[in-house]
Amino acid sequence: MARVTKPARYIGGELGAREPLHEPGRVAWLLVYPDTYEIGLPNQGLQILYEILNEREDALAERAYAPWTDMERAMRGAGIPLFSLETTRPAAEFDVLAFNLSAELTYTNVLNLIDLAGLAVRSNERTGDAPLIVAGGHCAFNPEPLADFVDVFVLGDGEEVVGEISEVLLDRAAGHPRSRHELLRALARVDGVYVPALYEARYDGTRLVGVVPRSGDVPERVEKRAIADLGEWPYPKRQLVPLMEVVHDRLNVEVFRGCTRGCRFCQAGMITRPVRERPASQVDEMVRSGLARTGYDEVALTSLSSADFSGIEHVVSSVINDPQCSGQVSVSLPSLRVDAFTVGIAAEIQKVRRTGLTFAPEGGTWRMRQVMNKLIREGDLYSAVDSAFAQGWRRLKLYFLIGLPTETDEDVLGIAELARRCAEIGHRYHHNVTLTASVGGFVPKPHTPFQWFGQDTIEELRRKVGMLRDALRGARGVSLRWHGAEATAAEGIVSRGDRRVGRVVEHVWRAGGTFQEWSEHFDLGLWTDGLKAAGLSLEDTVYRHREEHEVLPWDHLSAGLHKHFLWQDFSEALREHGLEDCRWTPCYDCGVCTGMTVEHVVASTVPPAGGSQGTGQDASAGGVMPVRFVVKEHEAHEAHEAREEHEEMVGAGASGGGA
Amino acid sequence: MIVRIRFSKLGKVRWTSHRDVARMWERALRRAKLPVAYTGGFSPRPQLSFGLALPTGCESVAEYLDIALETEVEPALVKQRVGPLLPGGIGVVAAGEPEPGSASLQAEVTSCTWDISVPYIARSELDEALSKLMGAASLPVVRERKGHVVADDLRPSLIALFSRDARDELGTRLVAELGTRPRGVRPAELAELLGTELGLARRTCQWIERGGSKFEPLDARPAVSAVAVERAS
Numbered sequence: 001m002a003r004v005t006k007p008a009r010y011i012g013g014e015l016g017a018r019e020p021l022h023e024p025g026r027v028a029w030l031l032v033y034p035d036t037y038e039i040g041l042p043n044q045g046l047q048i049l050y051e052i053l054n055e056r057e058d059a060l061a062e063r064a065y066a067p068w069t070d071m072e073r074a075m076r077g078a079g080i081p082l083f084s085l086e087t088t089r090p091a092a093e094f095d096v097l098a099f100n101l102s103a104e105l106t107y108t109n110v111l112n113l114i115d116l117a118g119l120a121v122r123s124n125e126r127t128g129d130a131p132l133i134v135a136g137g138h139c140a141f142n143p144e145p146l147a148d149f150v151d152v153f154v155l156g157d158g159e160e161v162v163g164e165i166s167e168v169l170l171d172r173a174a175g176h177p178r179s180r181h182e183l184l185r186a187l188a189r190v191d192g193v194y195v196p197a198l199y200e201a202r203y204d205g206t207r208l209v210g211v212v213p214r215s216g217d218v219p220e221r222v223e224k225r226a227i228a229d230l231g232e233w234p235y236p237k238r239q240l241v242p243l244m245e246v247v248h249d250r251l252n253v254e255v256f257r258g259c260t261r262g263c264r265f266c267q268a269g270m271i272t273r274p275v276r277e278r279p280a281s282q283v284d285e286m287v288r289s290g291l292a293r294t295g296y297d298e299v300a301l302t303s304l305s306s307a308d309f310s311g312i313e314h315v316v317s318s319v320i321n322d323p324q325c326s327g328q329v330s331v332s333l334p335s336l337r338v339d340a341f342t343v344g345i346a347a348e349i350q351k352v353r354r355t356g357l358t359f360a361p362e363g364g365t366w367r368m369r370q371v372m373n374k375l376i377r378e379g380d381l382y383s384a385v386d387s388a389f390a391q392g393w394r395r396l397k398l399y400f401l402i403g404l405p406t407e408t409d410e411d412v413l414g415i416a417e418l419a420r421r422c423a424e425i426g427h428r429y430h431h432n433v434t435l436t437a438s439v440g441g442f443v444p445k446p447h448t449p450f451q452w453f454g455q456d457t458i459e460e461l462r463r464k465v466g467m468l469r470d471a472l473r474g475a476r477g478v479s480l481r482w483h484g485a486e487a488t489a490a491e492g493i494v495s496r497g498d499r500r501v502g503r504v505v506e507h508v509w510r511a512g513g514t515f516q517e518w519s520e521h522f523d524l525g526l527w528t529d530g531l532k533a534a535g536l537s538l539e540d541t542v543y544r545h546r547e548e549h550e551v552l553p554w555d556h557l558s559a560g561l562h563k564h565f566l567w568q569d570f571s572e573a574l575r576e577h578g579l580e581d582c583r584w585t586p587c588y589d590c591g592v593c594t595g596m597t598v599e600h601v602v603a604s605t606v607p608p609a610g611g612s613q614g615t616g617q618d619a620s621a622g623g624v625m626p627v628r629f630v631v632k633e634h635e636a637h638e639a640h641e642a643r644e645e646h647e648e649m650v651g652a653g654a655s656g657g658g659a
Numbered sequence: 660m661i662v663r664i665r666f667s668k669l670g671k672v673r674w675t676s677h678r679d680v681a682r683m684w685e686r687a688l689r690r691a692k693l694p695v696a697y698t699g700g701f702s703p704r705p706q707l708s709f710g711l712a713l714p715t716g717c718e719s720v721a722e723y724l725d726i727a728l729e730t731e732v733e734p735a736l737v738k739q740r741v742g743p744l745l746p747g748g749i750g751v752v753a754a755g756e757p758e759p760g761s762a763s764l765q766a767e768v769t770s771c772t773w774d775i776s777v778p779y780i781a782r783s784e785l786d787e788a789l790s791k792l793m794g795a796a797s798l799p800v801v802r803e804r805k806g807h808v809v810a811d812d813l814r815p816s817l818i819a820l821f822s823r824d825a826r827d828e829l830g831t832r833l834v835a836e837l838g839t840r841p842r843g844v845r846p847a848e849l850a851e852l853l854g855t856e857l858g859l860a861r862r863t864c865q866w867i868e869r870g871g872s873k874f875e876p877l878d879a880r881p882a883v884s885a886v887a888v889e890r891a892s
Contacts, residue, residue: 001674001716002716002857007674007715007716008674008675008676008679008715010674011671011672011674011675012671013671013672013746013747013748015746241686243672243675243679243683243746244675244676244679245678245679245682292690293690294686294690295685295686295687295688295689295690295744296686296689297685297689328689328697328703
């Protein structure tokens with residue numbers, strides 16, 4: 001331990017950690033985050049499942065994180081396998097190793113951790129009572145690149161399904177032998193569970209033509225799970241407080257799940273629908289008791305767009321006016337909407353420890369933002385920025401994406417123009433301001449309207465970044481940051497890859513390529529070698545535009561969204577049409593609410609006061625919008641038919657799509 | 660008022676850093692709802708002042724912390740309230756008030772006593788190495804600090820070094836009083852000077868030297884150093 005960096009990664013001891021008793025009749029889960037402790041510990045999904053499983057009488061859960069390379073070397077040198085943090089029990093002694101898949105570039109770590117546990121990495125080489133390898137999280141919505149290594153994927157919210165899986169496994173934990181194959185078939189019958197070994201990937205030449213069940217007793221299409229009411233799941237109740245510093249080291253309270261802003265590049269917004277808000281009074285209670293229990297002086301109200309939370313003003317004023325907090329607690333909204341109203345809230349809640357503010361206009365021109373459906377007017381951005389500088393902020397960060405459909409050089413240069421003008425606004429208030437424009441290369445994601453779009457090449461992304469650098473040379477107060485184009489390409493290989501990409505992941509891992517999320521370890525050469533070895537190419541897996549009727553590797557898995565809705569929305573994007581937020585405007589039948597027995601849970605029929613973003617309307621004064629939350633069955637049917645007619649027309653006219 | 664706390668750091672928690680320990684105290688004090696004074700400005704921080712940093716991986720039964728409170732609170736009550744809220748391995752040993760007008764812990768502490776296990780070495784062998792160190796006129800070491808090469812002499816900081824039988828069969832114990840001036844010596848550096856591996860190191864005392872006598876930071880009475888006690892035994 002004295003020889004490894006940050007040894008506190010391996011000692012556990014957090015407030016809220018449990019040391020569960022392993023005994024017959026309890027299914028033992030090891031929840032594994034395939035990145036370092038300080039990245040993985042704050043993960044809310046993992047913490048929620050940790051509590052839910054440990055509350056059950058028939059299950060228990062411990063945790064593990066990826067040991068850093070120095071620790072891994074020491075462990076392998078001493079013959080120590082992957083072990084649990086709480087009771088230092090070898091991973092192979094658990095019934096389930098459950099991985100959280102938050103980012104594609106961690107996949108090589110998943111393989112490495114299975115191997116470090118002393119298990120065969122390929123699922124068909126694991127036999128008998130070897131632990132079941134389970135994976136969930138956002139990336140599980142295209143699980144095919146890990147299909148050869150993971151036994152069971154779970155789609156969607158995990159709160160309910162972990163219990164159902166435990167019940168199926170209980171026989172095994174109690175020592176009643178059941179063959180591995182039988183067990184997998186039983187699990188495949190649980191809603192939201194996908195067992196890749198029971199499906200065959202079929203190809204016509206090099207083209208995937210379907211992923212189909214090998215037998216009749218597993219579903220042709222696996223639907224995601226979604227909890228109907230977040231209010232019934234006030235977790236984590238006992239958020240883990242680590243001994244060492246981690247990212248997001250603060251109390252985190254999830255205020256809603258799902259998002260209907262409809263940003264077309266955003267996978268999280270698409271796959272987590274519908275919107276389910278937590279009752280404001282419960283948020284209050286979770287903030288209050290969480291602060292008292294943990295001793296944190298910062299609380300983040302988390303969601304995909306927290307300023308949209310209908311109870312936001314109530315919650316904020318109640319936290320700030322709480323005498324217990326006495327002005328020492330700061331509240332943060334990790335994803336700020338771009339408008340002056342939001343800045344007003346931010347100013348109110350960040351009376352203490354004011355750091356920087358971040359906005360995500362994402363696109364450099366109004367045209368581009370209509371394409372991506374991030375409907376922020378320049379006026380919204382400038383008034384938000386003006387308001388932020390006027391209220392004392394000096395450091396602002398703007399997030400942008402490049403490499404989006406229909407993007408022209410003018411759109412890219414628009415980023416420089418926006419950044420420059422925002423800095424100019426700052427100089428009206430302060431002598432020194434820092435405006436950081438952070439630019440990322442766009443990676444098309446499954447289950448989004450842009451899933452058909454061919455990703456920009458490494459060279460093209462580099463050219464665009466170079467153009468921005470030139471345009472911003474000498475711009476006072478503006479600094480440009482960008483993410484490596486090579487890592488963007490590698491992410492693209494996995495993001496929309498089919499089962500064959502598993503060979504690439506395995507190749508990179510076998511060549512020593514772990515921690516690919518970390519720039520000091522990332523190596524594009526390993527990925528291109530892997531592609532070559534698997535008979536694949538960047539051209540085909542990453543850069544190619546998909547065709548409308550092409551089978552996509554995740555077509556047999558459903559996030560609730562109709563594929564024809566996504567195609568329709570993609571077509572609208574190419575025609576530069578934005579789409580309104582359906583929380584406050586009529587339903588456009590994306591498929592989620594009507595297809596699943598869940599619907600939006602919103603506390604207020606009035607959208608929060610703010611700018612035009614997302615609603616496509618001038619909502620700067622707040623006010624009532626025409627609202628219809630649930631489409632009745634016959635209406636849904638009519639809407640569906642109307643859309644199909646419309647789609648035929650669009651479909652006939654549109655090509656494979658893209659730039 | 661200032662309340663001075665003496666606390667221990669034992670077991671697994673020794674792998675956390677000095678900064679980590681500071682955060683543990685901040686959280687525990689907030690949970691205890693003690694009237695801790697805060698700095699002003701845009702980023703108010705609780706007014707806590709820690710003594711010498713304890714190297715990550717070392718244990719201690721003699722860590723100190725000064726807490727500024729806005730109102731008078733009986734030190735024993737501070738101990739009682741905050742003690743149970745600290746993570747396992749961090750324990751409050753004592754609480755009191757520093758002498759009025761005393762300087763900060765950082766400025767006052769002049770030496771520390773360490774109890775260090777030195778594995779894989781016989782006591783006689785260690786004795787020989789220790790007397791060689793104590794007999795040396797100077798012990799120069801070269802370190803790179805912020806891009807500059809700095810040469811230091813560690814000899815003035817070696818105040819006393821003694822061997823003791825180990826608690827188990829594996830090696831020998833070393834009791835060392837190490838000065839903080841002109842520069843502190845860490846147990847790992849001492850092990851390096853001895854050419855041995857460093858086992859578990861535990862800080863057992865911090866000393867303030869004033870007028871030829873040594874005091875512990877929470878004890879106004881002159882004390883003899885632990886090394887002197889060891890010598891007498």
